[in-house]
Amino acid sequence: MEKRRVVITGMGAVTPLGNSVDETWAAVKAGKSGVGPITHFDCTPNKVKYAAEVKNFDPAQYMDASAARKMARFTQYAVAAAKMALDDSNLMGNQKVLDETGCILGVGIGGFEITESGCISYYKSGCSKTPPMTIPELIPNEAGGNICMQFHLHGPTFAVSTACSSGTDALGTAFDMVRNGRMDVCLAGGAESTINGYAVVAFEVLHALSSGFEDPAKASRPFDKKRNGFVMGEGSAILVLEEYEHAKARGAKIYGEVMGYGASCDGYHLTSPNPDGVVGSQCMTRALKDAGMDPSEIQYYNAHGTSTHINDPSETRMVKLAFGEENAKKLKISSTKSMHGHCLGATGAIEAMICVKAINDSFFPATINLDEQDVEGGCDLDYVPNKGVEGNIDAAMSATFGFGGHNGAIIIKKFKD
Numbered sequence: 001m002e003k004r005r006v007v008i009t010g011m012g013a014v015t016p017l018g019n020s021v022d023e024t025w026a027a028v029k030a031g032k033s034g035v036g037p038i039t040h041f042d043c044t045p046n047k048v049k050y051a052a053e054v055k056n057f058d059p060a061q062y063m064d065a066s067a068a069r070k071m072a073r074f075t076q077y078a079v080a081a082a083k084m085a086l087d088d089s090n091l092m093g094n095q096k097v098l099d100e101t102g103c104i105l106g107v108g109i110g111g112f113e114i115t116e117s118g119c120i121s122y123y124k125s126g127c128s129k130t131p132p133m134t135i136p137e138l139i140p141n142e143a144g145g146n147i148c149m150q151f152h153l154h155g156p157t158f159a160v161s162t163a164c165s166s167g168t169d170a171l172g173t174a175f176d177m178v179r180n181g182r183m184d185v186c187l188a189g190g191a192e193s194t195i196n197g198y199a200v201v202a203f204e205v206l207h208a209l210s211s212g213f214e215d216p217a218k219a220s221r222p223f224d225k226k227r228n229g230f231v232m233g234e235g236s237a238i239l240v241l242e243e244y245e246h247a248k249a250r251g252a253k254i255y256g257e258v259m260g261y262g263a264s265c266d267g268y269h270l271t272s273p274n275p276d277g278v279v280g281s282q283c284m285t286r287a288l289k290d291a292g293m294d295p296s297e298i299q300y301y302n303a304h305g306t307s308t309h310i311n312d313p314s315e316t317r318m319v320k321l322a323f324g325e326e327n328a329k330k331l332k333i334s335s336t337k338s339m340h341g342h343c344l345g346a347t348g349a350i351e352a353m354i355c356v357k358a359i360n361d362s363f364f365p366a367t368i369n370l371d372e373q374d375v376e377g378g379c380d381l382d383y384v385p386n387k388g389v390e391g392n393i394d395a396a397m398s399a400t401f402g403f404g405g406h407n408g409a410i411i412i413k414k415f416k417d
Contacts, residue, residue: 006178007415009252010089010240011353012081016052016233016340020084024350025357027339029388031368033217034340035231040113040195048209050216051195052233052341063150070133071146072111077236077346078143078191079150085187086151089240089252095152097250102155102183103144104174105238106166106190108345108402109199111138116198140345143191143236155183161345163402164304165263166190167237168348171410172261174241184246189238189349203232206271210307220342221369222305222335223312223379230306233341237349239356256356259395259411260291266405272310273401277317283407284322284399291411293395295323298331298411300364300396302351303383305335306342311401313378318399320381332364332391334384339368348400352410355396359414364389 013020016034017027027034034052043049054077059068062080071079082103086092091101118134136142141159148157156177160170167190174188203209210229213219220231247254264282268274288295301323304315320328336354343350358365370385399409 003179004181005244006175006241006258007244007247008239008255008258008356009242009247010085010091011255011356012084012088013235013237013350013353014054014057014077014080015235015237015350016054019057021353021357025354028336028354028365029363031366031387032339033368035216035219037216038195041197043197043200046197046200047204048200048211050219050231052231053195054235067150070137072114072137073193074107074111074191075143075146077193078105078238079146081189081236081238082147082151082187085238085240091185091240097185098152099154100183101153101185101187102177103147103153103157103187104160104170105144106160106168106170106345106348107140107143108161108163108166108192109194110140112194112199113196114138116196147187155186162406162408163404164342164344164347165400165402165406165408166345166348167350168352168398168400168408168410169263171239171349171352172263172408175258175261178241178243184243186241187238188241189236190346191236192344192346193234194344195232195234200232208308218369220307220338222303222307222338222367223373223383224370225372225374227307227309227312229308230337231341233343235343235350236346237353239349239353254415256359257413257415259293259413260287262286262290262409264407266407268405271403273314273405275310275314277314277321280314280401280407281318281321283409284318284397287397287409287411293411295327298395298397299393300355300358301331301333302355302396302398303333303335304399304401305337305367307337312374315401316379316381328381331382332384333381334365334367336365348398348408351398352412355398355412359393359396359412362390362392364391364393
């Protein structure tokens with residue numbers, strides 16, 4: 001059976017850079033940082049004092065207040081992003097379509113603040129009590145479940161959990177299901193919110209988080225010599241993936257076309273990528289093969305670029321292996337995590353959304369805080385330092401790499417009828 005074309009017909013986002021796609025993209029183009037002092041909890045005991053938090057978010061703008069009280073933060077962000085995406089795609093209230101529409105979300109951890117507060121209640125009660133909504137609020141699939149309840153979706157709905165690759169893998173899974181005819185329309189993306197004491201301490205003991213910068217806006221600095229860890233972010237981005245003929249028949253606007261998806265697993269280490277980059281590069285080569293594209297056809301690569309000593313040079317090696325040395329040198333590469341931080345399970349979806357905007361606006365986002373590129377450490381490609389540049393983008397790749405060795409890559413192309 002001939003594979004069907006899959007296009008993007010709606011987008012929604014809640015990120016540390018803004019509470020909409022347009023606000024987020026405007027901040028990316030301006031090279032603004034969404035990193036600041038932690039306000040979600042009292043971080044006095046912690047070494048880490050900053051994060052990329054969502055700001056000025058009011059769930060009542062997107063859902064009933066009583067429903068919001070039964071959701072963890074990651075679910076609130078997901079419901080808000082889903083509403084924006086459905087409004088954007090002009091599908092809100094189209095029950096005939098929504099009856100068949102699914103929702104596949106990447107969630108790496110879920111309601112961690114609920115886990116934390118539930119455990120505190122449990123021990124304070126002498127191990128006999130916990131809030132009644134603890135389980136329904138913390139489990140990763142509740143974001144998708146609440147979206148379906150809020151907007152009356154009845155298609156296949158589930159969570160994908162592959163750590164920091166979750167959002168990318170959710171997009172790839174939804175892409176496959178629409179392409180292969182299981183659905184005509186699917187909401188796909190990711191959601192995460194783990195900025196709480198429990199999560200920060202858990203990442204601190206792994207020496208994974210950035211600390212010690214007086215100016216939080218300077219803390220996330222991928223590919224720079226002074227990088228010392230990632231900055232935790234949060235948020236959600238959701239894309240409406242739709243079969244092309246279905247979208248065309250209803251006169252939908254089309255942002256771009258999903259061309260290919262690839263995944264691999266290092267089978268190497270619980271928290272570190274294999275430094276040789278071989279298996280990591282395979283998610284990229286598989287995405288290119290799936291898309292039927294040559295590496296030279298990709299102009300922009302949105303890097304995982306975590307700002308850690310291990311990730312950045314190993315990812316650079318992956319790019320060289322997948323694209324070839326000459327093509328890799330021609331690529332414009334940036335890590336927008338330098339601005340929105342590392343949003344864990346949501347990060348692949350946020351970065352795919354940024355790729356769509358980059359294609360439509362013919363603009364290569366910057367890697368901010370790249371003041372002294374770590375060439376000697378193996379970071380020797382064009383990472384668009386500090387200031388974004390204009391230029392044609394026919395196709396972009398976004399790749400993400402998660403704990404456990406999970407690797408995912410997705411290719412989005414400028415739409416042509």
